[in-house]
Amino acid sequence: MKDIKHFIDGEFVGSTSGKAFDNVNPANGQVSSRVHEAGREEVNAAVAAARAAFKGPWRRMTVDQRTEILHKVADGINARFEEFLEAECQDTGKPRSLASHIDIPRGAANFKVFADLIKNVPAESFEMPTPDGTGALNYGIRRPKGVIGVISPWNFPLLLMTWKVGPALACGNTVVVKPSEETPTTTALLGEVMKAAGVPDGVYNVVHGFGGNSAGAFLTEHPDVDAFTFTGETGTGETIMKAAAKGVRQVSLELGGKNAGIVFADCDMDKAIEGTLRSVFANCGQVCLGTERVYVERSIFDEFVSRLKAGAESLVIGPPDDETSNFGPLISLKHREKVLSYYQKARDEGATVVTGGGVPDMPAELAHGAWVQPTIWTGLKDDSPVVTEEIFGPCCHIRPFDSEAEAVELANSLPYGLASAIWTENVTRAHRVAAQVEAGIVWVNSWFLRDLRTSFGGSKQSGIGREGGVHSLEFYTELKNICIKL
Numbered sequence: 097m098k099d100i101k102h103f104i105d106g107e108f109v110g111s112t113s114g115k116a117f118d119n120v121n122p123a124n125g126q127v128s129s130r131v132h133e134a135g136r137e138e139v140n141a142a143v144a145a146a147r148a149a150f151k152g153p154w155r156r157m158t159v160d161q162r163t164e165i166l167h168k169v170a171d172g173i174n175a176r177f178e179e180f181l182e183a184e185c186q187d188t189g190k191p192r193s194l195a196s197h198i199d200i201p202r203g204a205a206n207f208k209v210f211a212d213l214i215k216n217v218p219a220e221s222f223e224m225p226t227p228d229g230t231g232a233l234n235y236g237i238r239r240p241k242g243v244i245g246v247i248s249p250w251n252f253p254l255l256l257m258t259w260k261v262g263p264a265l266a267c268g269n270t271v272v273v274k275p276s277e278e279t280p281t282t283t284a285l286l287g288e289v290m291k292a293a294g295v296p297d298g299v300y301n302v303v304h305g306f307g308g309n310s311a312g313a314f315l316t317e318h319p320d321v322d323a324f325t326f327t328g329e330t331g332t333g334e335t336i337m338k339a340a341a342k343g344v345r346q347v348s349l350e351l352g353g354k355n356a357g358i359v360f361a362d363c364d365m366d367k368a369i370e371g372t373l374r375s376v377f378a379n380c381g382q383v384c385l386g387t388e389r390v391y392v393e394r395s396i397f398d399e400f401v402s403r404l405k406a407g408a409e410s411l412v413i414g415p416p417d418d419e420t421s422n423f424g425p426l427i428s429l430k431h432r433e434k435v436l437s438y439y440q441k442a443r444d445e446g447a448t449v450v451t452g453g454g455v456p457d458m459p460a461e462l463a464h465g466a467w468v469q470p471t472i473w474t475g476l477k478d479d480s481p482v483v484t485e486e487i488f489g490p491c492c493h494i495r496p497f498d499s500e501a502e503a504v505e506l507a508n509s510l511p512y513g514l515a516s517a518i519w520t521e522n523v524t525r526a527h528r529v530a531a532q533v534e535a536g537i538v539w540v541n542s543w544f545l546r547d548l549r550t551s552f553g554g555s556k557q558s559g560i561g562r563e564g565g566v567h568s569l570e571f572y573t574e575l576k577n578i579c580i581k582l
């Protein structure tokens with residue numbers, strides 16, 4: 097069986113403790129590899145390698161030299177596209193059609209975009225008068241922050257990890273990555289690509305393991321990491337923020353959500369149905385930007401519910417190698433327990449189960465997979481946990497509204513604020529509502545349409561800070577002002 101090791105200082109190394117855990121394919125429940133679990137020893141070695149590499153040639157390269165290497169990393173991912181695709185599908189069970197359109201291409205794009213961006217960032221400068229009349233000139237320069245701890249989740253493993261590693265390296269930092277224990281493989285594969293592309297040893301390091309009392313905690317507790325960038329649950333974000341407080345290290349947190357879709361009667365119904373179907377069910381609902389609350393103007397409520405039900409029931413449930421499948425399993429049986437507990441809660445609270453609500457019948461070879469039915473409810477109260485808590489599964493609750501003000505109030509009623517999708521053909525309304533919705537990202541008549549130059553992140557308990565475009569470059573650099581008296 098394949099062994100997945102840490103990648104430290106340019107070499108794949110095992111854990112000295114001999115501790116390892118199973119990597120399970122959630123489509124069929126089979127163990128696909130054994131993953132070494134890092135102890136403090138491996139985390140210390142990875143941070144030391146990253147620190148040494150930070151003092152080495154990487155940050156002193158010209159921007160052209162560094163970005164040329166990052167382009168080679170992107171090309172290296174594309175050259176081994178099929179291997180990355182296979183690994184991502186095996187770790188997550190997601191359909192190949194999804195991973196080949198989103199996960200792997202974005203893994204490569206995250207290096208190209210930030211390599212190009214770094215070449216075009218202007219510096220600020222201010223001239224100022226002085227009492228003696230000679231004046232002074234202020235100008236800003238940016239320097240890499242140092243060793244960045246990158247902690248990433250399992251839902252888009254390569255995409256979300258490179259979304260941080262790409263800009264961090266473009267800015268001249270070095271990184272220690274702790275990928276999710278559920279999805280270690282593409283992070284490890286990337287080590288091979290980095291090496292082949294000429295990234296100096298120690299610039300990109302990977303330690304595998306769990307969160308609490310394991311590699312994740314050891315990394316965030318390590319005093320020689322300068323900043324942390326994290327994507328994952330809000331509760332984990334709080335824990336990481338506490339660890340980062342020791343030594344006053346900066347954090348960028350991309351956290352959970354309970355995103356609202358708002359569908360007005362003046363929408364293009366075909367577009368609203370197609371977009372909402374994707375936003376609820378893509379990646380088996382395991383998308384931080386996904387919609388779990390849908391608010392629909394009352395006059396079109398019944399039509400919308402019946403069309404979304406028809407769409408959900410037409411999804412093709414199946415494993416990655418089934419080319420017709422567009423709906424895979426959840427990440428694990430443990431996560432399925434959580435999702436099914438909300439399915440039960442919805443029934444207990446008297447929801448109308450429009451469709452789904454359970455586990456689909458699967459053929460014997462997939463019976464141990466983490467399959468769950470696409471599910472739609474109506475009729476729950478606004479304060480039901482099913483409506484207020486992030487489930488992170490393929491499900492939504494649909495509720496009617498009577499006025500624009502009511503829709504905005506409902507959308508803003510929770511402590512989360514990541515993303516929202518608004519469906520209307522009235523351009524004035526679109527601007528008005530988009531400006532009022534409390535979320536870091538608002539889509540109008542679309543969903544998950546991404547321009548990587550734009551800001552990305554959540555408000556309220558959905559995160560701290562923004563990444564994307566120059567915002568990533570701001571996080572991964574220190575801005576220094578130099579004042580020269582003339």
Ligand SMILES: NC(=O)c1ccc[n+]([C@@H]2O[C@H](COP(=O)([O-])OP(=O)(O)OC[C@H]3O[C@@H](n4cnc5c(N)ncnc54)[C@H](O)[C@@H]3O)[C@@H](O)[C@H]2O)c1
Pocket residue numbers: 247248249250251256274275276277305306307308309311312313316327328329330332333335336349350351352353383384385486488514554558559
């Ligand atoms: N806002 C965004 O951009 C965004 C994007 C994707 C996913 N998410 C969120 O991520 C969650 C799903 O991902 P998940 O279940 O992997 O999240 P998670 O918080 O359970 O785990 C994320 C990572 O943190 C690590 N971790 C866990 N406990 C830790 C600790 N105490 N110290 C250090 N590291 C620790 C995990 O091992 C994993 O690598 C959802 O809440 C989703 O909304 C947010």
Ligand SMILES: O=C/C=C/C=C(\O)C(=O)O
Pocket residue numbers: 251252256259382383384385546552
């Ligand atoms: O599940 C969350 C998906 C996040 C997507 C991004 O971070 C991105 O597109 O850059």
